[in-house]
Amino acid sequence: MSLKRIALWGVAALVAFVVLAVAAVFLIFPRVSAAPDLKVEATPELVARGDYLFNSQFACGACHTPEMEPHRFSRVSDKSRVGAGRYMGGVPDFPADIYAPNLTPTALGDWTDGEIYRAIVSGVDRNGKPLFPVMPYPFYKSLDPEDVKAVVAYLRSLPPQPVTMPRTKLPMPLPVVMRFVPADATPQKRPDGTDEVALGKYLAFTSSCFECHTKRNERGEPTGTPFAGGNPFSLPGGAVATSANITPHKEAGIGAWTREEFLARFHSRNAEADMKIMPTGHDFDTEMPWNHYAGMTDADLGAIYAYLRTVPPVGAKVTLFTPAAEK
Ligand code: HEC
Ligand code: HEC
Structure with missing residues (x-):
């Protein structure tokens, strides 16, 4: 074999290896358990607690509720559209578009309580696809289950917002790298x-x-x-x-x-x-x-x-x- 052919075979083998490795990553990761079988009993107390958590303590709404237009100090959220989602911009140095999804019943109506619960604490959507960790699930994985259930009850109570948010678009290698981030929850007591x-x-x-x-x-x-x-x-x-x-x-x-x-x-x-x-x-x-x-x-x-x-x-x-x- 000429040196040139050996080099070509080498390159082909390397490409095949990378393709297989990426395919393996997509098959094996994210490694997250099935969504829990869960039915949240939405009492008025639990919904009120979820409102406090979503809009004040966790400030989920800072990302998931559209901002007032034009821009106001400290990105005031539009209270008439809680949970409708918003465009969050890019990632420095990457041609990315990040969207915080609509979380109202318009978008999550078909999800089970367990699927919403798992998205918050483990960082995968209902089909097990990884979420980009701008969504702070690496921190939410240690939440008290009672806090997460209150948020689920609150999301179920939101008025529907008929908006279709585009999905987040990320360039390589982010879609590969982020598959390693989702993980099973490690709950603590509050x-x-x-x-x-x-x-x-x-x-x-x-x-x-x-x-x-x-x-x-x-x-x-x-x-x-x-x-x-x-x-x-x-x-x-x-x-x-x-x-x-x-x-x-x-x-x-x-x-x-x-x-x-x-x-x-x-x-x-x-x-x-x-x-x-x-x-x-x-x-x-x-x-x-x-x-x-x-x-x-x-x-x-x-x-x-x-x-x-x-x-x-x-x-x-x-x-x-x-x-x-x-x-
Ligand atoms: C989205 C990012 C972000 C989050 C979340 C955030 N901060 Fe801040 N914080 C900032 C930035 C940026 C500033 C500087 C500008 C300003 O004063 O608002 C700041 C300023 C502050 C200041 C004022 C300090 C000074 O010297 O004037 C305090 C206190 C503070 N943050 C505490 C907190 C606490 C406590 C939390 C959680 C409950 C928190 N921050 C969450 C971004 C954040
Ligand atoms: C710093 C911004 C930010 C905060 C704070 C935040 N999220 Fe998110 N969230 C996102 C983004 C961005 C996505 C989508 C990620 C993607 O598309 O890969 C997301 C995705 C989700 C999803 C999955 C929805 C879907 O359609 O796949 C749920 C559920 C969710 N967030 C709930 C919450 C809750 C509940 C809180 C508060 C406890 C919260 N988020 C706090 C930015 C945020």
Whole structure:
């Protein structure tokens, strides 16, 4: 055989190997168990609890409810279209389009309670297809089953929103890489609050505080010091908000904030107030869904504060807002 032929065979073998490996990944992953056989008894109490969780504590609505148009401060959600879904933009450096799906009965009407439950905690759709982990299921996998059931009951109670959201489009290699992310749930019990720090930790990880306030690599994996901030978010209008250092460092973090100041900062925001602010790209704006979290109880916010006092302080200062460049 000539050298050229050997080289050609080598290339052909390599291509065949890659194709087989990718096919194997698609066959074997995601490795997630069947949806649980579950019927959620939707009492009014459970639906009300789900409303609190969806719209305030977990801020699911910050992604799954369309934003007010034109853009308002802190991305105010359109309360008349809760759960209708929205276009979330791309991934830096990738030609991707991410859509948070419609979660109202228009879209999930055919799903079983167990399939919705599994999508939230394990990250696969009803057919077992993986969800892109912008949806924070890697954190939801440790949720208390009672919290997840309350959210399912609430989603079932939503008025239908007749919108068809396109599905997320991702370029290679993301569709392969993300098949490894979904996993079976590892449920915890929600700490009851007698141990405030334990409750605060549960909330800080499942309510996306850790996720946004810890530096991530381009694959979305947390690589920075927990809660030291530094993730940039592009805002409509061209400005950039960067997540704050919320460690208890006195100068760089929130170590000098009292509990009252912390609670007041959250409660000072609400959708009505934020509706009135239409940022131009030059005045302060943010990606943090303050007006969602503003509805959290003092007990829950206070627990987050108590937990954040216990994480190691980090001295790195963050510039929270960079206005759009002058045209
Ligand atoms: C940071 C944004 C974000 C947050 C917060 C978020 N989601 Fe999602 N969610 C998404 C995106 C994006 C998808 C679709 C991913 C894809 O298409 O691969 C998704 C998918 C889903 C799906 C699957 C629907 C389908 O049609 O496949 C369900 C169910 C869901 N989310 C429920 C929730 C619930 C409940 C919460 C709060 C506990 C929540 N999500 C919080 C962004 C988010
Ligand atoms: C979608 C990303 C995102 C999520 C989720 C998020 N934050 Fe933030 N946060 C930011 C950004 C960006 C800023 C900086 C701009 C601003 O002040 O809003 C910020 C600012 C803050 C500040 C103000 C710090 C200062 O020095 O002024 C506090 C406190 C805070 N976040 C706490 C939290 C807590 C607690 C949670 C969870 C309940 C949370 N954040 C969830 C993105 C996020």
